Amino acid sequence: MSPAPLWIAGAGGVGRGALDTAPAASRPVAGFLDDRATATGSDPATDPATGPGGLPLLAPAAVPPGAHYLVAIADPAVRLRLAALLEARGAQPCAPLVHPRAILAPSAALAAGCLVMGGAYLSCDVRLGAHAQVHYNATVGHDSVLGERVTVYPGGNVSGAVHLADGATVGSNAVVLQGRTVGADAFVGAAAVVTRDVAPGTVVVGSPARPLARSART
Structure with a gap:
């Protein structure tokens, strides 16, 4: 069974490093979650902004239910906050x-x-x-x-x-x-x-x- 697509929380340096790591580890990436996301259209779910690698960029609150996520941010306090927010929305941390x-x-x-x-x-x-x-x-x-x-x-x-x-x-x-x-x-x-x-x-x-x-x- 193929691994679930990964949502990377954080589109900065660590997030881009995670994007480099994921394909090498045969892990598909669905897109990025970032507080700075701004939709290009009226509906972020259907017309998302673009993140690194041309992948969709959504606000963390828009994470799809059941999504697998990785918080790729260096600041531990921000990592804690985002993990709590994403899990409250029904997402789950990915395998290492x-x-x-x-x-x-x-x-x-x-x-x-x-x-x-x-x-x-x-x-x-x-x-x-x-x-x-x-x-x-x-x-x-x-x-x-x-x-x-x-x-x-x-x-x-x-x-x-x-x-x-x-x-x-x-x-x-x-x-x-x-x-x-x-x-x-x-x-x-x-x-x-x-x-x-x-x-x-x-x-x-x-x-x-x-x-x-x-x-x-x-």
């Missing part, structure tokens, strides 16, 4: 979308709605929660647990036995050393090296990674 050039150990386990791009590597006994994303050329070491809506940006290196709590983000080329915990909704800046646990909601930068001063965030 994995590029065939990604390498996954047989013991790795991925929840629904996950996105793994080409060149990523997930080692033995890695666990990914719902709607987690591992972008291209990122690596996740053995026994690591990534919670829901976690993001590992391109080139990120998560060592073994790391815990990334719900909504945590590891920036491009950042490193999280063995056994560390990155708290919920924390953000590890690009090229940072995490040598100690990161508290929930904290932004850390540098090597070794240190909390970003509040005044520097504004």
